[in-house]
Amino acid sequence: MAEKIRDAYKENKRVSVVIYNELTSELARKHGARYLLRGLRNTTDFEYENGIAQVNRYLNVDLETVFLITSPQYAAISSSIVRELHKYGADTSPFLPYKL
DSSP, rough: HHHHHHTTTTTTOOOOOOOOOHHHHHHHHHHHOOOEEEESSSSSHHHHHHHHHHHHHHHHHHHHEEEEEOOOOTTOOOOOHHHHHHHHHHHHHHOOOOOO
């Protein structure tokens, strides 16, 4: 999966894909990242993501989370839904920047 994401952003040298097994706040510190971009579909996402953002900020005071509101046509789509579509052979291409 990481290779597909890398391929989707291969023209943008400012984007890198990193697989990690540690706290996000620590990874950000190691890479000198100061901002996390997180997408929000609804208020439920906000409540969940806000809690994570607060803990990340506590662990790394230099790390700021920026929330982006999704476009209305994608608001009902979640990774769980896309995985379910893929599992049963449905077309996921409208929801992904690459083909599975």
